Amino acid sequence: xxxxxxxxxxxxxxxxxxxxxxxxxxxKAKCHKLNRIVAIKMLKEEYTGNAELAxxxxxxxxxxACLSDNNNIVRIYDVGEEGYLRYIVMEYVEGKTLKDxxxxxxxxxxxxxxxxxxxxxxxxxxxxxxxxxxRDIKPQNILIxxxxxxxxxxxxxxxxxxxxxxxxxxxxxxxx
Numbered sequence: 478x479x480x481x482x483x484x485x486x487x488x489x490x491x492x493x494x495x496x497x498x499x500x501x502x503x504x505k506a507k508c509h510k511l512n513r514i515v516a517i518k519m520l521k522e523e524y525t526g527n528a529e530l531a532x533x534x535x536x537x538x539x540x541x542a543c544l545s546d547n548n549n550i551v552r553i554y555d556v557g558e559e560g561y562l563r564y565i566v567m568e569y570v571e572g573k574t575l576k577d578x579x580x581x582x583x584x585x586x587x588x589x590x591x592x593x594x595x596x597x598x599x600x601x602x603x604x605x606x607x608x609x610x611x612r613d614i615k616p617q618n619i620l621i622x623x624x625x626x627x628x629x630x631x632x633x634x635x636x637x638x639x640x641x642x643x644x645x646x647x648x649x650x651x652x653x
Contacts, residue, residue: 479504479519486559489517489566498631500524501534505569508554515554516570520563531563538565540609541632549600551620551630570630572623576616593619596627604629 479502483491489506495516496503504517524530538556555566575593579585585593597619604611611618611632618631 478502478522485517485562485564486557489515491517500530506566508566514569516551516567518565518567522561525561525563534563534565537632541565541567543607544600544604544609544632547600547603548626549596549628550603551628567630568628570620570622570626570628572621572626574617575619575621575627578621579616592625593621593627597629600627600629604632 479485479491479494481491481493485491485506488510489508492505492507492514494502495505501518501520504519506515506517507513508515520531520534535556538553541550542553542556544550551570552568553565554568557564557566573581597614601611601614609632611629613631614629618629620628620630622628
């Protein structure tokens with residue numbers, strides 16, 4: 478686990494942990510080179526010695542990076558490793574997950590539900606055009622910015638159409 482104030486690659490300063498999943502933790506950080514706030518997805522230490530998982534983590538970054546020109550997919554800025562640390566630097570989306578929005582607000586207006594669904598579909602369509610199938614769409618992987626923009630996140634178990642699975646977990650999320 479990273480410490481608040483710790484630097485990665487003499488560039489990214491860890492500000493706080495903002496999420497945790499089965500294989501990775503996510504941190505809010507400041508990129509001192511470009512003076513912007515970013516999110517860093519860090520492969521958990523217990524998995525860094527596993528060459529196959531490390532390779533899949535790298536493939537996830539590459540798959541998501543080729544989709545970064547779509548406004549409805551979280552942008553990938555950088556990928557790297559420092560010592561045992563393997564990380565993906567992404568756009569930081571100021572807002573909440575769809576899961577959090579639903580938990581706080583409960584039922585949403587039909588018009589807003591349709592707006593969210595359209596933006597999710599636009600992100601998935603862009604991925605499918607690149608031959609990438611997300612395979613883990615759920616409210617936790619949908620980010621909604623404070624200004625209402627919807628972004629698809631976490632391509633950790635994506636499948637390249639006609640190719641091998643890019644997966645960090647055997648299949649889907651435990652939630653399902």
